[in-house]
Every structure is written in C-alpha cells, then in structure tokens.
Amino acid sequence: MSQNLAAFLYLVSGVLFIMALRGLSHPTTSRQGNVYGMVGMAIAIGTTLLLATPSFGGLVLIVVALAIGGGAGAYIARTIPMTAMPQLVAGFHSLVGLAAVMVAAAALYDPVSFGIGMIGEIHGQALIEMALGAAIGAITFTGSIIAYLKLDGRMSGKPILLPYRHWINIGLLVAIVLFMVGLTLSESHFDFWLIVVLALALGVLLIVPIGGADMPVVVSMLNSYSGWAAAGIGFTLGNLALIITGALVGSSGAILSYIMCKGMNRSFVSVILGGFGGEAAAAGADDGVQLSVKQGSAEDAAFLMQNAQKVIIVPGYGMAVAQAQHALRELADTLKEYGVEVKYAIHPVAGRMPGHMNVLLAEANVPYDEVFELEDINGEFAQADVAYVIGANDVTNPAARDDKSSPIYGMPILDVDKARTCLFVKRSLGSGYAGIDNTLFYKDGTMMLLGDAKKMTDDIVKAMKH
Amino acid sequence: MASDLMNSALEQLDQAVQSVKVAAEQAPDAVAMAAHGVSGGAIDPFVFRLAIFVLSIFVGYYVVWSVTPALHTPLMAVTNAISSVIVVGALLAVGISASGYATGFGFVALVLVSVNIFGGFLVTSRMLAMYKKKDR
Numbered sequence: 001m002s003q004n005l006a007a008f009l010y011l012v013s014g015v016l017f018i019m020a021l022r023g024l025s026h027p028t029t030s031r032q033g034n035v036y037g038m039v040g041m042a043i044a045i046g047t048t049l050l051l052a053t054p055s056f057g058g059l060v061l062i063v064v065a066l067a068i069g070g071g072a073g074a075y076i077a078r079t080i081p082m083t084a085m086p087q088l089v090a091g092f093h094s095l096v097g098l099a100a101v102m103v104a105a106a107a108l109y110d111p112v113s114f115g116i117g118m119i120g121e122i123h124g125q126a127l128i129e130m131a132l133g134a135a136i137g138a139i140t141f142t143g144s145i146i147a148y149l150k151l152d153g154r155m156s157g158k159p160i161l162l163p164y165r166h167w168i169n170i171g172l173l174v175a176i177v178l179f180m181v182g183l184t185l186s187e188s189h190f191d192f193w194l195i196v197v198l199a200l201a202l203g204v205l206l207i208v209p210i211g212g213a214d215m216p217v218v219v220s221m222l223n224s225y226s227g228w229a230a231a232g233i234g235f236t237l238g239n240l241a242l243i244i245t246g247a248l249v250g251s252s253g254a255i256l257s258y259i260m261c262k263g264m265n266r267s268f269v270s271v272i273l274g275g276f277g278g279e280a281a282a283a284g285a286d287d288g289v290q291l292s293v294k295q296g297s298a299e300d301a302a303f304l305m306q307n308a309q310k311v312i313i314v315p316g317y318g319m320a321v322a323q324a325q326h327a328l329r330e331l332a333d334t335l336k337e338y339g340v341e342v343k344y345a346i347h348p349v350a351g352r353m354p355g356h357m358n359v360l361l362a363e364a365n366v367p368y369d370e371v372f373e374l375e376d377i378n379g380e381f382a383q384a385d386v387a388y389v390i391g392a393n394d395v396t397n398p399a400a401r402d403d404k405s406s407p408i409y410g411m412p413i414l415d416v417d418k419a420r421t422c423l424f425v426k427r428s429l430g431s432g433y434a435g436i437d438n439t440l441f442y443k444d445g446t447m448m449l450l451g452d453a454k455k456m457t458d459d460i461v462k463a464m465k466h
Numbered sequence: 467m468a469s470d471l472m473n474s475a476l477e478q479l480d481q482a483v484q485s486v487k488v489a490a491e492q493a494p495d496a497v498a499m500a501a502h503g504v505s506g507g508a509i510d511p512f513v514f515r516l517a518i519f520v521l522s523i524f525v526g527y528y529v530v531w532s533v534t535p536a537l538h539t540p541l542m543a544v545t546n547a548i549s550s551v552i553v554v555g556a557l558l559a560v561g562i563s564a565s566g567y568a569t570g571f572g573f574v575a576l577v578l579v580s581v582n583i584f585g586g587f588l589v590t591s592r593m594l595a596m597y598k599k600k601d602r
Contacts (some may be wrong), residue, residue, distance in 0.1 A: 009555075017548045018525055024541050025534045027597040036589050037548055037588040041583055048554045054561025058569075059558050065573055069580025077579070077588035085539055085593075092546045092586060095578040099552055102575035106559035110568035113558055125512060223542055230549045235515055237558070241551050243515055247522035252530040256538060348535065355538030359593055369601035373535050402570075 001048045003225050007240055009047040014244030016040030020244050027368055044241045045087060082363040083320045086219060086353040087152040092146035098204075100137025100229040101196055104130045107236055108192055114237055124184050126236050131180045131192065133232025135199040140225040143201030147218050150207075151352055157212025161349050165209060166273070174200045210271065212352075215258040215395070217271045219353045224253025263348030263374075265400075265411040276327045293398040293429065298459035299387075304447075306334075308385035310341045312377065314414055315357050316350045318391020318426070322453035325364035328390065331461050332366070338464070343380070344371040345414050347395035378415050388417035391453050393426070397438045422446045425456050540593045547586025550579040 016036045018038055023033015054062065057222055064332045080088050099458040107114045107130055110120070123392040149155035162168065176198050231246025261268050305311055313332065319325060332342045344366065350357045381387060389396055392414075399406040400413045417440055424446055440446055451457050477600050556579055559572025 013551070015524070018529060019542055020548065021526070021529045021533065023540070024544070026534060027537065027594070027599075030537060030540065030594045030597070031591065034544060034587065037544055038587050041551060041553075041587070044551050044554055045557065048557045049561070052556065052558055052561045054557075055564075058561040061569070061573055062557060064581045065556075065560065065576035068581075069577040070584040073583065073585030074582035079587045080589065082593070082596075085543075085589075087522065088589065089539075089542050089546060092543075092582050095582050096546065096549050096552065099550070099556065099575040099578040099582075102571040102578070103552055103555035103559065106563065106568040106571040106575070107555070108558065109571070110565040113568065114555070118529050122565075147467055161533055174528070197499065219542070223545060226546065226549050230552045232517060233555055235512070235519075237555055238511065239554055240513060240518060242554060243519050244522040245548050245551045247519050248471040248526035248529070251523045251526035252541065252545045256542070259535075259538075266533045297596055331511075344537075353539060353542065355536060355541070357537045358536040359596070362593070362596040362598070365587045365596075365598065368536055370596050371536060378600045407526075415543060427493045 001047070003051075006047050006051045007323055009043055010241035011244075013040040013043040013241045016043070017241075017245050017248060019058050019253065026217055040241075044378055054252060067146055080390060082359055083323060084152070085359060086215065086351070086356060087148050089218055090144045090148040090151055091355060093219075094141050094166075096226040097137045097140030097142075097144060097222075099231060099337065100226075100233050101134045102139065102231050104134035104137070104236070105192070105196075107233075108187075108189065116236060120187060122187055122276065127184045127187060129232050129235040130193055131183050133229050133236060134192070135176055135180070135195050136225055136232060137229035138196050138199035139203040139206065140222055140229055142200045143207045143218075143225070144203075144222045146204055146207040147215065147222060150221075157215075159211040160208045162205070162209070167207060169202060169205055172198050172205070175259050176202070191202065206272070207323055209273075213349075214264075214266075214271050214331070215352045216354055216356075217257050217268070219425050220253050220256035220260055221272075224250050224257060227251075227253055234364025237244060237430065243286045255359070259427070260349055262353060263412065264434075265408070273426045293441050294444075294447050296423070298449070298456060299463045300447065301449055301456075302460045302463035304421055304423065305331075305340065305386050305460070306338045308335075310342055310343075310380075310384045311386045311388060312381060312384045312419065313342065313344045314340065314387060314389045314392050314416055315344065315346070315361070316390070316395065317352060317356075318393075320351055320356065320360055321393070322391065324390060324454035324457050325360045325366075327454050327457040327461070328362075329364040329366050330372075331388075332459050334464050338425075342370065343377060345374065345377045345381075347374055347392065348393055348412075348415055350395060374412060374414060381418040383416045385417040385421065387414075387422045388425070389416055389418035389422060391427045396440055398443075399437075399439050403439070416447065417443055420445060423449055425451070425453050427452060530591070537594075540590050543586055543590040543593065547583060547590060550582040550586065551581065587601045 018042045020033045020037030023029045028245055111117050111119060111122045118125050150157050179191045179195045207218060226244050227249025231243055234242025234246050261271060335342050346357045358371060396416045397416050398417050400408045400411040403409060422445055503558035556572045559568050559577055563569045
C-alpha cells in the first residue's frame with residue numbers, strides 16, 4: 001500500500017471518529033455514531049497492517065495480544081455494573097496513558113521501524129514529541145490509577161495534603177523539562193526513563209490532594225490528558241488518525257472539565273491545586289443554636305406523594321452508592337398509576353463523573369425525555385408539590401444561593417426548597433461531601449427521611465400499595 | 467416551536483460539519499500543493515501536522531459542545547475508546563521491529579489498548595442501548 005493511500009485512509013478514520021462524537025448530540029443518533037467509531041478503528045488497524053506487512057512471527061504476536069486484551073476488555077464491558085462506570089473510565093484512561101509510554105519507548109529503541117531516523121540519530125523534533133507523549137502518558141497513567149482507587153473506595157476520598165506540595169510539583173516539572181532537553185541533545189535512554197519516572201511521580205502527587213467531590217473534574221481532566229498524550233505520539237509517528245483523535249479527545253476532556261467546574265462555581269486552578277472537602281467541616285451555621293429538624297416515616301412520604309400532582313425527583317451520588325435507581329423507577333411507576341406527574345432533575349455535577357446519573361436512570365429504564373438538566377427544570381420546582389431528594393446534598397443547599405459567607409456560595413443549585421414539600425432521603429444528619437451544613441434540613445417545608453436510599457424508596461412504594 | 471428551532475440549529479450544525487469534513491479532506495492536499503508551489507517543498511511536514519492538529523482541536527470544540535449533557539458519560543467512554551487508535555504505534559512495534567526491547571514494549575502496549583478498544587466501544591454501546599424514549 002502506498003504511503004499516500006495510507007495517509008488518506010488514516011484521515012478517513014479520523015473523520016469517522018469526528019462522526020462518532022457528532023452522533024452523541026442526541027440519543028437516537030448516538031448508536032449510529034458508535035458504529036462509525038468502530039469502523040474508524042477497524043480502518044486504522046487494517047491500514048497499519050497492510051502498510052507495515054508484518055512478518056509471520058509478528059502477526060502471531062499481534063493476534064495473541066489482540067486476543068488477550070480484546071477478551072479481557074469485552075469481558076469487563078459486559079460484566080461491569082453501571083454504578084462502577086466512573087472507576088471503569090478512570091481505569092481505561094490509565095491504560096491509554098501506559099500504552100503511550102510503551103509506544104514512545106518502542107520508538108526510542110527501534111526508530112527505523114517508525115521512520116524517525118537511525119539509533120543515535122533520531123531527529124531532535126521526534127525526540128521532543130516522543131518525550132512529551134511519554135511524559136503526559138505517564139502522568140495520565142498514575143493519576144488515573146489514583147482516581148480509580150479513590151472512586152472505587154479503595155482509598156479515602158479525603159484529600160491528602162503533603163507539605164510544600166506545590167513546590168515539589170513545580171520542581172518535578174522543571175526536572176522533566178530539563179531531562180527532555182537532555183534527551184533531545186543526547187538521545188540517552190537513561191534520560192528517557194528518568195522523564196517517565198518523574199512523570200509517574202507527578203501523576204500521583206497531582207491527584208492525591210484532590211477530594212472525592214472534585215472527581216468529576218479529575219476524570220474529565222485525565223480524559224483530556226490521554227488525548228494530548230496520543231497526539232504527542234501521533235506527531236512522532238506522523239500519523240493523521242492519531243493527531244486528529246488526540247486533538248478531539250483532548251478538547252473533549254477540556255470542555256467537560258470546564259462544564260464540571262462551572263457546575264461547582266469553582267475555578268479549574270482551585271480544583272487542581274486540591275485540598276477542597278473534608279477539612280472545612282463545621283464551617284457555616286455552627287452558632288451553638290440547636291436547630292430543629294422535622295423527621296418523617298415512609299408512610300408520611302407515601303401519603304404526601306400519592307396526593308401530589310407533580311413530583312420532581314433529584315438523584316445524587318448517594319443513589320448510585322445505594323443502587324437505588326431501580327427502586328426509584330418503581331416509585332415513579334407507582335406514582336404515575338395515581339396520576340401524578342413525575343420528572344427527574346439532574347445537577348451537572350451530580351455523581352462522580354459527567355452524566356453519571358443519566359446513565360443510571362437509563363439503566364433502570366427511565367425514559368430520557370423525563371430527565372431534565374438544571375437550567376431546564378429549575379423554574380418548575382415552584383409548581384411542584386413534592387421534591388424527592390435522594391442521595392444528593394450540596395447541590396440542593398440554599399446557602400449556595402443565599403448565604404454569601406458559605407464556601408459554596410455562587411454554585412448553581414436545584415431550587416428544591418421552592419417545592420411545597422421537600423422530602424430528603426439521607427442516612428444521617430451529617431454534612432455533605434463539601435463538609436458544609438445544609439440549611440435546607442431546618443426549613444419548614446422539609447421532611448427528613450432518615451435511612452438507606454434504596455430501603456426507604458422500597459418502603460414508600462410498599463406503603464403506597466397498601 | 468422550541469423543537470423547530472432545535473431542528474434548524476441541528477441542520478445548520480450538520481451542514482457545518484459536512485463542510486468541515488469536505489474541507490478537512492481537501493485541505494492537506496490543497497495546502498501541500500500551494501506550499502509546494504511557494505516554497506519549492508521546503509516546508510517541514512511538521513507544519514502540516516500542526517495545522518491538522520489545531521484545526522482538529524477546533525472541530526472537537528464545536529462537536530463536543532453539541533453533545534447533550536445526558537450523554538456525557540458515553541462521551542467519555544467513546545473518547546477513551548478512540549484514543550486507543552494509538553494502537554497503530556503498538557502494531558508497528560510488534561509487527562516489524564527488529565529490536566527485542568521494542569517488540570516487548572509494543573506487545574505490552576498492544577494488549578493494553580486492545581482492552582481499551584474492545585472494552586470502550588462495547589461498554590459505550592451497552593450504555594447507549596439503555597437510553598429509551600417514553601412509551602406512548
């Protein structure tokens with residue numbers, strides 16, 4: 001196959017990837033889009049095999065690797081529960097990161113096969129691109145592993161704050177840049193591995209101080225990094241598909257990070273610097289006055305809801321933890337039998353990754369046209385009889401709207417306090433992830449339903465069917 | 467009303483994407499030829515790659531903003547799957563490399579990205595299959 005034809009086919013696969021993302025503008029076109037993506041990938045792999053014409057031994061190795069990895073990937077994709085999606089995505093990011101490091105290393109040890117010069121005479125520019133790809137890949141690898149551990153609950157979601165951590169990070173970054181210069185001048189393998197090791201350490205240090213509630217930003221950011229790493233390798237190989245894809249993924253992750261930051265009214269820099277959440281407990285309404293809270297039972301909640309005309313359900317991370325999405329759907333179905341109008345309201349940062357709640361509701365067969373984003377539904381709370389808050393907390397805290405001294409002041413919230421009654425399902429009266437007391441608990445219209453989200457929802461359904 | 471507006475906006479976007487596609491398909495050749503004429507072929511291919519890179523960032527910017535927030539999780543899963551196109555580098559290393567080290571690194575990379583390719587696309591399609599409309 002000629003180089004020109006190959007370049008053209010890589011371009012086609014890049015365009016198919018654009019179409020794959022384009023399809024996601026609506027659920028009905030999204031499945032088609034995913035098929036475009038698969039075709040694009042098949043074209044890229046096929047073109048590479050035809051262009052490179054591997055030896056028989058090489059072909060066997062390729063088939064073995066594809067079988068091992070593909071089998072594992074397919075198994076994971078089939079069996080993973082939807083609630084574990086944030087961990088899964090973080091885990092997948094780490095694989096792309098490590099793969100970028102490995103490909104860069106392979107190119108360094110055998111530049112001839114990659115068409116970037118002879119050993120000892122690799123073009124300086126290719127060395128820079130390779131080092132950048134490897135460094136970003138290494139940061140993505142360890143950073144995603146830490147994110148995975150935090151999301152999977154194997155590591156505390158609390159920020160871990162090292163003394164002088166900003167200085168350590170800056171020092172590491174400077175050292176990486178210096179060794180990149182060294183690598184470009186000397187093509188020393190030692191310099192390359194030093195860059196990788198330093199970048200691996202930097203990845204850990206960057207993510208460790210970031211708290212659990214900021215994970216949506218971290219996951220999006222690592223998504224972006226994996227794209228930039230791929231683009232770096234794409235420049236080394238001069239491969240159009242990789243360059244286009246790297247740019248797409250990089251900008252996609254960056255946009256998602258921006259949307260998540262806006263959903264929390266925090267600057268990207270303050271999220272990255274870390275330390276938010278966990279330390280600021282007892283801030284705010286701690287003036288010694290014992291405020292009274294109205295508690296209710298499942299029967300009270302059932303009575304209120306079945307006599308309502310309109311109920312808006314506000315799910316949050318707690319729903320995912322309790323696996324309450326199916327029970328919730330049953331509750332909505334029962335309410336509809338009583339002629340109640342049911343809608344769902346999703347805050348942009350609900351859950352642990354962008355769109356997390358939407359996937360869980362879709363899994364429980366909730367139709368997507370009953371699920372609304374914050375801006376589209378916030379005006380409707382005033383006409384709703386009941387707002388059923390299940391597993392969300394900070395995103396409903398009226399202090400973000402009314403109390404200028406609150407640390408979350410200015411964050412857009414769902415106006416559940418404007419509904420006639422707010423039913424708030426919660427395990428205990430503790431504060432939310434941001435460590436801030438929720439003033440909603442003490443309002444007259446609020447009834448606290450203390451208990452596990454799933455059990456409480458089941459109990460309400462039982463009470464209504466009596 | 468609102469849905470009309472939405473439809474016309476989507477149509478415009480579609481046209482925009484089409485024209486970007488056409489432009490992207492023609493651009494490298496056209497630019498390369500023009501540059502060849504002006505410079506006598508002295509421009510580094512890096513510049514063309516950079517041009518494609520920068521344009522793709524813009525394409526990505528507009529395409530991703532049009533993704534509905536309800537599908538942001540599948541978006542992350544699918545971007546993850548397509549970034550495994552780094553597989554082309556791994557294939558070169560395994561397939562034609564003469565150095566044992568390079569083959570080894572390539573093999574590891576190939577296993578990792580094939581987890582991602584199969585896992586990423588399959589989990590995305592599993593998610594997308596769940597998004598259903600209300601039965602009327």
